[in-house]
Amino acid sequence: MEFASKIDRLNFKQHLIEGSLYISTTSLLSPQTMFPVLVKRLGGGDLALGAIPVIVYLAYFIPQLFSANYFAQARFRKPFVLRGGLVQRMHIFMLALTIGFLGVAHPSLALALVFCFYAMSQILSGSVSPLWTEFFAKTNSPSHFGKLLGLRNSLGAAFGIINGFILTFLLGSFPFPWSYVCVFILAFLLQMSSLAAQRSISEEKESVRVHPIPVRELIKKALKIVRNNSAFRMFLYSAALLTLSFTSFAFFTVSAMQQYSLNESFVGVFTVITVFGQIVSGAVLGWLSDGRGSRAALMVSGGSLVLATVLFLCRPSFMFICFAFFLMGVNLGPETMLRYHYAVDCAPPDERALFIGIMNAWLAPFYLMNIAAGWLSTLYGYQAVFAASFFFGCAGLFLLWNTNEPRLRHARLQ
Numbered sequence: 529m530e531f532a533s534k535i536d537r538l539n540f541k542q543h544l545i546e547g548s549l550y551i552s553t554t555s556l557l558s559p560q561t562m563f564p565v566l567v568k569r570l571g572g573g574d575l576a577l578g579a580i581p582v583i584v585y586l587a588y589f590i591p592q593l594f595s596a597n598y599f600a601q602a603r604f605r606k607p608f609v610l611r612g613g614l615v616q617r618m619h620i621f622m623l624a625l626t627i628g629f630l631g632v633a634h635p636s637l638a639l640a641l642v643f644c645f646y647a648m649s650q651i652l653s654g655s656v657s658p659l660w661t662e663f664f665a666k667t668n669s670p671s672h673f674g675k676l677l678g679l680r681n682s683l684g685a686a687f688g689i690i691n692g693f694i695l696t697f698l699l700g701s702f703p704f705p706w707s708y709v710c711v712f713i714l715a716f717l718l719q720m721s722s723l724a725a726q727r728s729i730s731e732e733k734e735s736v737r738v739h740p741i742p743v744r745e746l747i748k749k750a751l752k753i754v755r756n757n758s759a760f761r762m763f764l765y766s767a768a769l770l771t772l773s774f775t776s777f778a779f780f781t782v783s784a785m786q787q788y789s790l791n792e793s794f795v796g797v798f799t800v801i802t803v804f805g806q807i808v809s810g811a812v813l814g815w816l817s818d819g820r821g822s823r824a825a826l827m828v829s830g831g832s833l834v835l836a837t838v839l840f841l842c843r844p845s846f847m848f849i850c851f852a853f854f855l856m857g858v859n860l861g862p863e864t865m866l867r868y869h870y871a872v873d874c875a876p877p878d879e880r881a882l883f884i885g886i887m888n889a890w891l892a893p894f895y896l897m898n899i900a901a902g903w904l905s906t907l908y909g910y911q912a913v914f915a916a917s918f919f920f921g922c923a924g925l926f927l928l929w930n931t932n933e934p935r936l937r938h939a940r941l942q
Contacts, residue, residue, distance in 0.1 A: 549722035551684025570639040578902020587650035589892035592885040595655040605663035612656035619649035624712035631705030658881035685806035696796025762931040769924030775901040776917035805857020821933035822870040832858035834921035841914040873934040
């Protein structure tokens, strides 16, 4: 792999370290495996389970359009990325304190605070996300963009396997609440280490400075972009349908544990299997994205989502359920970054953050359907949720198949 300069080589290395450490914590803080079981442990019902993806994604996506507009005037992105990242990580530490002090004595209060601190963490992550994406694109060679994303996901998932085994050990060996306290503390330390690596990344070029515009004008501009960019518009439609299909993931772990009468340590087992899927998909889909375009990689990711739902819908043997968690990892690993990749390909250099903000603000309301999925599961069971997920997933794949591949490599900052 050739680099144009020593700075490019150093930045590639630091981005790889930073991303690997941060991504590895997804196996510890998984909203698909760990958090549903924690919510149940604290007395939450199916509606609370359905609210988890709402907290994770709605809180993450809604601020992005407005933060992209507000911070567009900054000359450099790195200072804002570092400050926002520090505050976001402190909320993970607050989760550890909440579970430790309130998990047993006041579980209902602990559950409310868990949702509160987790939502704040996601809001901060979402606010920083458009800036981080531009910072990432500015400080990397365009020819290595997809490869670096794939390697970050694969290496992070490889570390995540180790974390998955640690998660299995902690939940199986220590009593509640200390098992979960240790999980949150470990995640906090790893994320702080990733922030230290991020500080070493060199941002030499100034960003294109754009003055913030009023909210009304911002919305008009966003609507104009969507109307005039047909590839981006079709992509938004397909992504919305796949987001609706994603609602089933929140119920996979609880459904499997109930069906096979599994103990809590299997949360770690399912997490490890999911991480294996992330390892495979991170490397393969990253290279596929660079070679054939992000649309092709998104088709594979979305197809894995639909197939995993089919397996849960058919209620096969335990081995096939394990394979469904592997497919879940194939979807979870690269999907968000592939969406970002597609949006960046569609956008001109001075509007990349805005395109990402539009994409995520558009998708945010669709995550509210997870609450409806919780209501549906309460009335008709998990199979009804899986059936609806399958329908929306197939529709999303159909639209994605008919969406153009922009391949605007020249649109990235050199």
